Amino acid sequence: MPCPGCNPAPASAAANLPAFAAAMEAEHAGAGVAFQIPDDPSILPAVYSFLMEHREWVVIERANGRLTLSRRDEDRTRPPGALMKALNFSRAAIAHAANGSPRVSLEVWEARMQACMICPNRFFDQCGLCGCYCAVKASWADQVCPDDPPRWSS
Numbered sequence: 001m002p003c004p005g006c007n008p009a010p011a012s013a014a015a016n017l018p019a020f021a022a023a024m025e026a027e028h029a030g031a032g033v034a035f036q037i038p039d040d041p042s043i044l045p046a047v048y049s050f051l052m053e054h055r056e057w058v059v060i061e062r063a064n065g066r067l068t069l070s071r072r073d074e075d076r077t078r079p080p081g082a083l084m085k086a087l088n089f090s091r092a093a094i095a096h097a098a099n100g101s102p103r104v105s106l107e108v109w110e111a112r113m114q115a116c117m118i119c120p121n122r123f124f125d126q127c128g129l130c131g132c133y134c135a136v137k138a139s140w141a142d143q144v145c146p147d148d149p150p151r152w153s154s
C-alpha cells in the first residue's frame with residue numbers, strides 16, 4: 001500500500017515527477033516508497049518519460065482514477081528464472097527470424113513501450129511475464145505482449 005502520509009500526491013507531483021519522486025525517496029530513505037497521482041491522459045506522456053528514465057519505478061495499479069507508482073522491491077513482479085527466460089527469448093527469436101525479422105515503425109515502438117512502461121508486470125527493463133527485454137521485443141513486429149489479454153499486439 002502507498003504511504004498514507006504521502007497520498008494523494010499534490011497536483012504539482014504530476015507536473016514534475018522526477019522532483020517529487022526524489023523528495024519522496026529522501027523522505028523514505030532506505031524503506032522504498034509508493035505514491036498515487038491522477039490517472040489523467042494529459043499527464044501520461046510525463047509519466048512515460050519519467051519511467052523511461054527511472055525504470056526502477058513501476059506502476060503497480062491503475063484504479064479509481066489514480067496511478068500508483070512504487071519503487072519498493074516487494075511491489076515488483078519477478079520475471080521467470082534464467083532457464084525459462086532463455087527459453088522464452090529463444091522461442092521469440094526463432095519465430096521472429098522465421099517471419100523475416102520484421103521491425104515496427106518508431107511510432108508503433110513508442111506506443112508499445114508506453115504500454116510496457118505503465119504495465120504492472122514490468123521488472124526494470126524486462127517483462128516480468130516472459131523475461132524478455134521490453135525494448136527488444138517491442139521492436140519486433142511479429143511479437144505479441146504475453147499478458148492475457150495482450151497490452152499490445154502485432
Ligand code: SF4
Pocket residue numbers: 115116117119120121122123126127128129130134145146147151152
Ligand atoms: S510485454 Fe506486456 S506484460 Fe510484458 S511488460 Fe510489456 S505490456 Fe507488460
